[in-house]
Amino acid sequence: MGLLRRTEGGVVHSLLIAIAIIASIGISYRTKINTGLLAIVFAYLIGVFVLGMKPAAVTALWPVPIFFTILAVTLFFSVAIENGTLEKISQRMLYRSRGLGWGLAVVFFVTAIVMAGLGAGFYAVMVFLAPAALVICAQVKIEPLLAGLGVIVGAQVGSNLMTSLNGIIYRGLFEKLGYSQSRSFGISFAIFIAYLVLTALVVVGLTLYYRRKAISRGEETRRGQMEVTEPEPFDFKQRVTIVLIGVFLLLALVPSILHVLFGKVDLFGTWASNIDPPLLSVVLAVVAMLLGAADSHRVIARVPWNILIMISGMGMLIQVAVAAGTIRQIANWLGGGHVPTYLVPVVLALVAAVITAFSSYIGVTAPALFPIVPTLAAVTHLNPTLLFVCATIGGLSMAISPYSEGGAMVMGFSPEGQQDAMYRKELTVGLPVMGGSALVASLILTLVFH
Incomplete structure (x- = not known):
């Protein structure tokens, strides 16, 4: 039996998993340790010692x-x-x-x-x-x-x-x-x-x-x-x-x-x-x-083994979140009247953008947000394709961020003496233009295809 299994339920579990996801991204960003390895650690600790899952059940989430x-x-x-x-x-x-x-x-x-x-x-x-x-x-x-x-x-x-x-x-x-x-x-x-x-x-x-x-x-x-x-x-x-x-x-x-x-x-x-x-x-x-x-x-x-580990490890942690009911709680919150229905896709795009500004969309953001969509679509009566599209364009728009892999690589490839200038341009021009365009596009798509 898990240590917190008798607590009132899912709020504590969901909070722990949210902290684990943020910690995986943050520690990886600071230490360059593969995000997937960190996610596997948190999936094991939370899954077994908090949710009471069997170790074999956690391993099967790969x-x-x-x-x-x-x-x-x-x-x-x-x-x-x-x-x-x-x-x-x-x-x-x-x-x-x-x-x-x-x-x-x-x-x-x-x-x-x-x-x-x-x-x-x-x-x-x-x-x-x-x-x-x-x-x-x-x-x-x-x-x-x-x-x-x-x-x-x-x-x-x-x-x-x-x-x-x-x-x-x-x-x-x-x-x-x-x-x-x-x-x-x-x-x-x-x-x-x-x-x-x-x-x-x-x-x-x-x-x-x-x-x-x-x-x-x-x-x-x-x-x-x-x-x-x-x-x-x-x-x-x-x-x-x-x-x-x-x-x-x-x-x-x-x-x-x-x-x-x-x-x-x-x-x-x-x-x-x-x-x-x-x-x-x-x-x-x-x-x-x-x-x-x-x-x-x-x-x-x-073969990009680092990406394979990152995506698979984060996928394990996300499946632990599914088992804890975290995904359903997030979907219910977004669709529970806290956000106007026509802004839900925009908020989803914004959340995806914030996460991806410091991580990988394919490795972290998509596995984290995609499981929310079916429940969110059912609650809000929005087209699930619309939600998937908005989450994706929001997340991908952050690739020009100097803190993401794409923006960092462009800075690194810039000639010496111009890297600081590229950093400022990415931060003050590229990021606002791409992020703003994605949010505006999400709103337009919502008004047209909701």
Whole structure:
């Protein structure tokens, strides 16, 4: 029997879990210890010694489906990173876009979408593209914040694609909450479109603003000085990888789309249910290795084990919160008249933004907030897709925060002597613009789709 099991219930338990989540994020931020490891510690202590769960029951909370999904998808697309396929694709896009001047910010945005959408993942895109974007924009005298922001949000948009890493994780979380495969695909698609439109408007809007500001100062971009050499042709390994990526996108996307459009056709439903993106990723990864497209040891080494531990550990703690009734209490509070119904999605976006400003949306915020949505939707009679979308755009909008991974990486890639200036711009321009845009978008979406 747990130490506090006889207390009046869930309030104390919920408070302890809230403190545990905040402590996991705070300690990780200060010490750089993986958030997931800290979450596992709190899940064990609270689950066993407070809630009276058996240790085996806590261990069973390890989210095997999500863990396998990330492992499988990153394994396959690490082939494309290891043999230089994604790098070559991005180089070709940049080469063909040389001389665009202020339009380069949009080019970096689109390039990041393509790279992440092809499976590179947020971090790989940031490491490869952000330094190049900052250097090129410095050459042509374009605001460096535009370059950094374009790469960050582009990488997020691409990762949100239904067949890319974030999109597959979203679908796994939705299915775990009881939504069907087709419904999960539809919600993930809504997230992709909403964030694509929002970020495109922000990038284009800031580009026009800074261009007008430069013109008013009499400054012009040095378009002819962008140094981008023509990339070499794709080699055999890269051509094989491109074909396999095409096969993956075809098999992963087409069945789900046909099932959504023609739900009454049993063939499409069977096809969609049998084509599992994670398992398909493993199959294609093995095919790539057998064809010599990449070294298996190097590919496995590129799997983001830190992210896997972070997401899985936080998932365990969130499941302890579910067992304690914390998720239901939060949903009941938001839907219990404390917040006007039309502002609930905005508040949800704000909560997601605050959490993600100091942590990872995929690893921390989404696993924490998504379980709230079904109950919150039932209480408020709001569309659950709307709530998922608002939570996601609110959380992802904080990637430009200098305290988050994306903003910190852009600062780190900035030339010496300009890092403090980038910090101030992220804090005073990027963060308010992205956060404010997400909240306004959430309100508009609520008024239109509630």
